[in-house]
Amino acid sequence: MADVATRTIDTAGMGADVSIRSLVKRYGPVTAVEDISLAVASGEFLSVLGPSGSGKTTVLMCLAGFEIPSAGSLHIGGREVTALPPNRREIGVIFQRYALFPHMSVRDNVRFPLKMRGMARRQAEAVVEEALATVRLSGFGDRLPAQLSGGQQQRVALARAISFRPPLLLMDEPLSALDKKLREEMQAEIKDLQRRLGLTVIFVTHDQEEALTMSDRIAVMSHGRLEQVGTPEEIYGNPATSFVARFVGETNILPGIVHRRSGQDGTVALDGGGEIAVPLPAERRLAEGSAAEVMLRPEHVAVMPAGSGVNGLAARLVGHSFAGATVALTFEAAGGQRLVARRPARELAGLAPGAEVVLVPEAGQARCFARTGQGA
Amino acid sequence: MSALAAGDRRRLSGPASLMLVAPFVLVLIAVFCWPILQLLSASLFDPDFTLRHYEQVLTSEFTLGVFLRTFRVSFLVACFALVVGYPVAALMRSLPPMGAAIVGACVLIPLWTSVLVRSFAWTVLLQRNGVVNEALQGLGITSGPLSFLYNEAAVVIAQGHVMLPFMIMPIYQSLRAIPDELPRAALSLGASRTAVFREVIWPLSRPGVVAGFLMVFIVTLGAFVTPALIGGPRSLMLATLISGEITENLNWPLGAALSAVLLVMVMLLIGLFSRFLRFGRVEM
Numbered sequence: 001m002a003d004v005a006t007r008t009i010d011t012a013g014m015g016a017d018v019s020i021r022s023l024v025k026r027y028g029p030v031t032a033v034e035d036i037s038l039a040v041a042s043g044e045f046l047s048v049l050g051p052s053g054s055g056k057t058t059v060l061m062c063l064a065g066f067e068i069p070s071a072g073s074l075h076i077g078g079r080e081v082t083a084l085p086p087n088r089r090e091i092g093v094i095f096q097r098y099a100l101f102p103h104m105s106v107r108d109n110v111r112f113p114l115k116m117r118g119m120a121r122r123q124a125e126a127v128v129e130e131a132l133a134t135v136r137l138s139g140f141g142d143r144l145p146a147q148l149s150g151g152q153q154q155r156v157a158l159a160r161a162i163s164f165r166p167p168l169l170l171m172d173e174p175l176s177a178l179d180k181k182l183r184e185e186m187q188a189e190i191k192d193l194q195r196r197l198g199l200t201v202i203f204v205t206h207d208q209e210e211a212l213t214m215s216d217r218i219a220v221m222s223h224g225r226l227e228q229v230g231t232p233e234e235i236y237g238n239p240a241t242s243f244v245a246r247f248v249g250e251t252n253i254l255p256g257i258v259h260r261r262s263g264q265d266g267t268v269a270l271d272g273g274g275e276i277a278v279p280l281p282a283e284r285r286l287a288e289g290s291a292a293e294v295m296l297r298p299e300h301v302a303v304m305p306a307g308s309g310v311n312g313l314a315a316r317l318v319g320h321s322f323a324g325a326t327v328a329l330t331f332e333a334a335g336g337q338r339l340v341a342r343r344p345a346r347e348l349a350g351l352a353p354g355a356e357v358v359l360v361p362e363a364g365q366a367r368c369f370a371r372t373g374q375g376a
Numbered sequence: 377m378s379a380l381a382a383g384d385r386r387r388l389s390g391p392a393s394l395m396l397v398a399p400f401v402l403v404l405i406a407v408f409c410w411p412i413l414q415l416l417s418a419s420l421f422d423p424d425f426t427l428r429h430y431e432q433v434l435t436s437e438f439t440l441g442v443f444l445r446t447f448r449v450s451f452l453v454a455c456f457a458l459v460v461g462y463p464v465a466a467l468m469r470s471l472p473p474m475g476a477a478i479v480g481a482c483v484l485i486p487l488w489t490s491v492l493v494r495s496f497a498w499t500v501l502l503q504r505n506g507v508v509n510e511a512l513q514g515l516g517i518t519s520g521p522l523s524f525l526y527n528e529a530a531v532v533i534a535q536g537h538v539m540l541p542f543m544i545m546p547i548y549q550s551l552r553a554i555p556d557e558l559p560r561a562a563l564s565l566g567a568s569r570t571a572v573f574r575e576v577i578w579p580l581s582r583p584g585v586v587a588g589f590l591m592v593f594i595v596t597l598g599a600f601v602t603p604a605l606i607g608g609p610r611s612l613m614l615a616t617l618i619s620g621e622i623t624e625n626l627n628w629p630l631g632a633a634l635s636a637v638l639l640v641m642v643m644l645l646i647g648l649f650s651r652f653l654r655f656g657r658v659e660m
Contacts, residue, residue, distance in 0.1 A: 066560050086563040093564040099557035103579050112575070113565035164566065 015043035015200035016077030016167035018063070023072035025058050032058040034224040035072070040202060042167075045194055047203045047211035050221035051247065056204045059221075060170050063202065064093050077167055087116075092161030094171040098153040100145040106132070106156050107141035113164035131163040132156075134193065151182045158190070162197065169194070171203045175210065187214055208248045212236060220244050242369035245295040252301070252339045254294040255371060258286050268294050268368060272335025274313045276361055278368040291371040298328065300365035301341035306356035315339060317355045320348060331359060412639075419632035429633035439617070439634065446614040449531055449603070450596040454543075454589045456536035461543035461588065465581075468544075469551040483544050491538055495605045498534040499525060502606075526608030535602045539595060543588035550584030551577070586652040594642055614638055 018040040025033040033055040040046045048056040061067040063074060065086030073082045081089050100109050110131050114124040132138050135155040145153055154174060161169060174190075175183045191214050194201045205211050211218045212232040220227040220235060220243075228240040239245035246253070256268040259275060266280040266288075276294050286292055304310050315331035318338075327348045329341045339359060351357070388396070419429050433439050464483065468476045486494060501507045502524035509521040524530055554577065562572045600615035607613060614634065621631035 064560075064564055066563070086560070087566050087568055089564070090566075091564060093561065095557045095561060097555065097557060099555070099561035101558060101562070101576060112562070112567075116566040116568075116571060160565065 014165065014167050015198050017042045018077075018168060018200060018202065019075040020059070020063070021073045021075070023059065023062060023074065024070045025055070025062060025067060026070045032224055033062070033069075036221075036224075036226050037072075038219055038226065038229065040200060042200055043198045045191070045201045045203065045214060045216045047205055047215040047218045048221060049205055049208060049211040049218050049248070051206055053223075054221040055224035056206075056221045057172055058224075060172050060202065060204050063168075064091055064170050065089050090164075090166045090168075092164075092166040092169040094154070094157050094161055094169065094174045096173045096176055098145070098150075098157045098177075100153055100156055100160070102145055104144075105141065106137070106143050106145065106148070109145065109156055110141075110160045110163050112160065117164060127163055128159075131159040134162065135159045135189075150178050151186060154178070154186065155189075158193070162193070162199070167200060169199050169201045171201065173205055174203075176205075176207070183210070190214070212248070218248075220247065222247070239295070239367060242293060242295065242372075245367060245369065250298050250340065250342070252296045252298065254296065254337060254339075256292055256294060258288050258290050258292050258368070261286065261288050266368070268292050270294070270313075270335075270337065272333055272337035274334060276313070276366055277363075278366045279364055280368060284368065284370070286368060286370055292368050293371045295367045295369065296339075296361055297365065298340045298342035299326075300362040301339060302360040302362060303329065303341055303343060303347065303351070304358040304360055306358055308358060310358055310360055312358040312360035313339070315357055315359050317351055317353055317357060319353060320351075322348075331357065333359065415632045416636055418628050419630075419636050422629045429629045430637070432630060433633045433637055442612055442614055442617050443637075445528070445611065446597060449528055449535070449611070449613060450593045450599075452528070452532045453535045453539060453596045454593040456532050457539050457543040457592045458585065458589055460536065461540050462547055462585070464540075465544045465547035465551055465584075466577075468548050480548075483541050486538075487541050491601045492605075494538055495534060495602045498530070498537070498602075498606055502530055502534075525606060526610065528607070528611045531603050531607045531611055531613070534606045535596055535599055536592075538599075538602055539592040542591045542595065546587040546591070547581055547584040550581045550587075554580050583652060586649070590645070590649050590652060594645055597642055598638060 018038075020036060020038040020040075023033055023036045024031070036055075036059060038046075048059060050056045058067060062069050063076075065081070065084060069082060073080055075081065076089065076091070100106075101112065104112070107125075107128055110128045111124050114127055119127070128141070129138065132141060135158050137152060137155055137159065140148065140152065140156075145156065148156065154177075157174075171190075175186050178186060187210060190201075190203075193199070203211075203214065212235070215232055217229060217231055218235045219229045222243050228235060228244045230238075230240075235244060236249050239248065245251050254268075254270050254272075254276065256270040256276070258280075259267045259269040261267075261280050264279055264281055265277065266286070267275050267277050269275050276296075278294055280286060302312075304312065306314065313333045315333040317329060318332050319330040321328045321330075322345065325345060326342050327345045329343060329348070329351070331339045331341065333339055341359065420426065422428070464479065468479045468483075471479065499506070503509070504521040504523060504525075506524075508524060509518070512518040513521070558576055558580070559572050562576045563569075567575060598615050599613070600619060603611070603613040604616045604619070607616070618631050618634045618638075621627045621634065
């Protein structure tokens, strides 16, 4: 570690690749993580996205070394770390509630990992100042954590976690305690820092918007399993399971029966009446007559006046909520089925509650999944 | 946390809160303050105003020796309770809630038995034909009975045991106030387990340590039962001396002067360290 101070923090390409192989974590009879394998490239920003209880934090705690896996192995930068104690893993960890040492000044907090590595005080001071400058907190060194705002505290935690130049940063819902505006600022800041330092980041969140904005790839988890791993575009545009479709972004869910399938296409007869054309790729094993649900993003629903002759679902406008550039229109179709369409705000003109319309799904945008017992 | 608690507090008007505490204050004045004042006046008027008894307390080599011993023993008792109590508090902190409750009950239940009973238990253990001596001889470690009782070490152990809950509870409180993430963060930053304790756990639990230490020290300064039973004449402590002056020598003025000096010393200590002696809200 003697050469730490001679390297500058702006060096790129220091990220380590991470490989999680068949990770299992059980707590007594409860399985928190069930056989997860995942490879993260050097310098990649990967989000682990899932609801609470999906096992995402457990994966992170296993990587950090606070939990010992029940089975499987973990590799960081080509080195197996499965049984390595946390203080020898060289990983920066950012916690949800900052975890700054309340009895130490900001400077001593950031200096802590350097002190633990036996770096001389004077040399450490320079690294600390640089780390504080990186998170734009120069001049705050003498304050106590309690004298800082939440966002500043999280930036100190960030400076502390990068001051010893770990090749991997683990973040456990680091922004969930901040308000929306500050959260967005910090998202940009973290992303920028990650790019500049070339860090590998594994970022746990339950906020799908956050995951979509920040990540190179997203791993969606549910009930201790991986549902899908892919780029934000893939996750949003082409969800692999109905869980992913429901969890990421807004979506309309229309239950029905597969009516006809031919090659990659088919139609689903909706329970409430009407038919909808859906792509049916081969890997979706949906035979004709099987129960299915069609997922349709609100922005993929076009609204046509009734009687315009186009094919679609007859519906009636029941409400709308204005959101600046767009407006969310809520419709009721046959059988009481509710649908939301998100349209540019100008399209609201001339539509009053009670208006009869035809809803037309954009071609090729509907997704069809098998309907399971609980639907998720 | 404290902001929340403060927000919840509804303020009563001045006269209303005064009336609420009035009965308690009156009882306190009648049965507590009044006798103490009488005792103090006994030390100053014999029958006319005199400082003779204070002079005797502060110049007699014997009484000064007892004061010194009392402070030394109290300090050692607090040290003993700290060394034994800290690991117990740390154990309670590391256990799941159920386990912590069981250990906590084991710590607190002795408080419900009389100090007298607990001190007698120690005499049963430590006397010449007591449990410890029998065991040592039975095992062939010693050939004859050793005398454990009636020395300062015995007082330190027995009184330390009696005071243990007062040490464990504040330390446990301050350990419990340390969130799990802090030791984890320290570990992830490269600290060994020893360094985590030295750099994070110990400094953050220090308010509890200070509170427990002062509590044990101050209470032991005035402790009577255990030193009297375990200590014997060669390790005479202040409370035993006071009781002897009053009940055996019938020298009320001198007993009163000794009490007054002890009282002033304790109050000085409490005043000096009052910011550490707030229970239930140990600050970080």
